[in-house]
Amino acid sequence: MSRSIHGFERRARVAEAVASSGARGARRRKLNVMLWLPIAWIAFVFGCALSADWWPMPEPDYMDFLSQGAPPGTTGEVPIGAFESSEGLEHYVFWLGTDMMGRDIVSRLMFGARVSLTLGLLAPLIGLVIGGGLGMAAGYWRGMLEATAVGVTDTILAFPGIVLLLAIVFYLGGSLLNLTLALGFLTVPAFYRVARANTLTYAEREFVTAAKAMGASDVSILAREILPNVIMPMLVYALLIVALLIVVEGVLSFLGLSVPTAPSWGGMIAEGREYLDEHPRLCFVPAFVMFLTVLSFNLLGDRLRGLTDVRESNI
């Protein structure tokens, strides 16, 4: 998994190294479908995560002992909604079946989306703010600041990120807050690189020189001239990081180290693994949902990067 963490760095370098090539025309034609399908899926997952409480289905950890390991489409009698407020058992169709403890897969998938999305979206925000700010400052002022920042990011990169995550989860407890902070910290170098590289290209441009000549302060140049140009590539890059963090969260819950009280896709895959031979769907259904979500963020990030990355279009 720290391999995934290093993936941030790798992506940054790949993005720098790989100038987009190939048939631009064909790409543009496919652009619309490849842009809207991922957006639609992400919106759908988002909707599920937000509305999970209001659907007529059992709670994700309600166990129906009469329907353990039930195949998709089985009907059962379950309390709908929160256990305390439900009005007795009601007729219910397990559209995707139940796990070996009789819990509804649909319900667990929808609630599991919450952990994945919260972590996947909040952690990059930390990296975006800290790494982005650091990168812009380093790219603008250069000198000692840049040298120090390079040293710090090099250290974070050489440090196996998994250890930080494991240590925090294991010793401080896998609360959502702890995990978000730790993962956010690990994304700092990646954002730092993107911000610095982009700032470097803009710091030399005419409009910055012009602003300097007109007596604008450094801070106001950074905020008003450089930030608006740097923020788009960073946001697009953040989409790729989101995809990666969803995987990392999956790995953590797979190891049983994510938020312990909440259902999560990785956790479902880990539990399903024990019944892989008899009931492969327990593994593969959440795995497929995770794959689609990761793929969607990757596709979205990739397409948008092609549209916004100045370095790629200039080279």
Added chain:
Amino acid sequence: MAKFVTLKLLRLIGVVFAVSALTFVMVAMLPADIAYDIAGQDATPAQIEAIRAELGLDQNVLVRYGHWLMSLAQGDMGRSFRSDEPVLDAIWSRLPVTIELLVLSQVFALLLAIPAGVYCAYRAGSRFDRVLGSTGFGMISVPTFVLAIVLIYLFALRLEWLPATGYEPFSEGVWANLRTFVLPSLSIALVEWVPLMRTLRSDMIATLKEDFISMAKAKGLPAWRILTRHALRPSSFTLITILGLQIGGLIGGALIIETIFALPGIGRLLINAIYARDYMIVQGCILFIAVGYVVINFVVDMLYVALDPRIRTAGAGG
């Protein structure tokens, strides 16, 4: 050149120091105390104090770090709190597993990436190129641990060709040993070949536009020979960087794969040590992983020199 290498080395040593200090402080700040674990539930405060003193835990963090560095300088990384096994021995005994996994996975990845990247560059824009590009994009979105499970399901459970988990040492025979590494290596390779392939493809497309490729064609050489002998090497610089980053990340990062397939490598040693609060092992593993990462990066930089004769002589001059 010498100055460049020295500066680079100094920076890398600095990074390793920073990592080890960071780990030490982090571990020291953790609230849980191993002395309670070792002493057991009924231990008296005096017994716990004795254990703490014995392990050196009663001293200030900085003093402990100093001690640790001093003994490290003498080649001693301390002993496990639990088993009293020297940390160095513990790492050493797990190392072959991790290295074998690492080498095999990158060999598989390169075996996929090089022919695919070369062919896609040669026939850029063709149907094959587009299909492979999309496939690659899909595969990079599959989390490694999910891919591992899919492979286990297909090859171990359904087809029963390979074992699902477990490890056989070399002493049990080469084939027995290799069988246990095929699925773990593939789980890594099937994801990691994608960035390698993409990088090679785009660099190769640029190389194929060079004059010296026209020259090679004018010599009447067949396409495959031009691609492999003339175009591959000048196109492989970025590939090497990516490969280095992947290997560097894998030294500690194959942890999830080692866990799923029950391979006794460095990653597993580390995760078990964390579970067991065996700080000395944790400290040693992290140092080892950081050094590995840093060394690989250094080797990659030096590989450029070997691959590109232009750098070689430029360096000899100054």
Added chain:
Amino acid sequence: MLTVSNLRTHFHTGRGIVRAVDGVSFNLARGRTLGIVGESGSGKTVLVRSLLGLLPSTAKFGGETEIGFEGRPLDIRSETALNQVRGRAIAMVFQDPMTSLNPVMTVGAQITESLRYHLGLTGGEARERAVALIDSVGIPMARQRIDQHPHQLSGGLRQRVAIAIALACEPKLLIADEPTTALDVTIQAEILDLLARQQAERDMAMILITHDLGVVAGRADDIAVMYAGRIVERAPTARLFANMRMPYTQALMNAIPRLEAPPNTPLRTIGGRPPDLVNPPPGCRFAPRCPRAESRCTDHEPPLEGGESGHRFACWYPVGEPGAA
């Protein structure tokens, strides 16, 4: 030995069809040198690259295009057919030796590779042959040079290496595409003389491409002048210099700086720009820039014909004859 008949090389681009070479025919006999002269963009490089199939895949050949080499037709659309002659019977020297040699292979490896591939020589034999070749193209210390990389050699030496590579398999036809343009003026003559000497020794035919009439003056048997994808004048060298008929040829001649001219004489450049090859002008393609052009020139295209002793030109009002007016 080489017959080119109605060669048309068109590039299909987003802007339209670029007619880079548009109906070129010529013959070349064994042991003779043909100089092809023209401005940049006149299609001379595309012409020779067509013969060896060294063009990007956007290039398409016209239907009537026929190439004959040593009495047999040569299918320039087929890689397999081309690989029968490339490097063996036809070899090429490129314009810029800085980019035409592989930077990561030793000089020796680049020479021996065709020897081993085409002639089946073993490593040792090929190496000996390579040393002899390097020696024969006038590179001192051949034995040391063979293990060096291109970046360790000067531009002139690199071009000599490129010539050695081209000569490796004793080709019957050598194509030199502006072999001296990228080199220092002082070395240009040496390289041209080397090519001429090798050609005479080995009895090769040679196509020498240049934008400089002065380069081919004493070195080519025949000269073909190209403009906008076509040959506009063709003659034995001596005849051409004695009696230039095509105004474009004369303009090229006048554009050469002369040592005997008094200082500060302005260079007589050719006014205007070469035509757009997607939509070439009607009639004679040089007409818009031609001082002698009349309305007939823009209405009807002059054929390549005429003249005595193999002198052909495509012009309604050639130099030396009174114009229509």
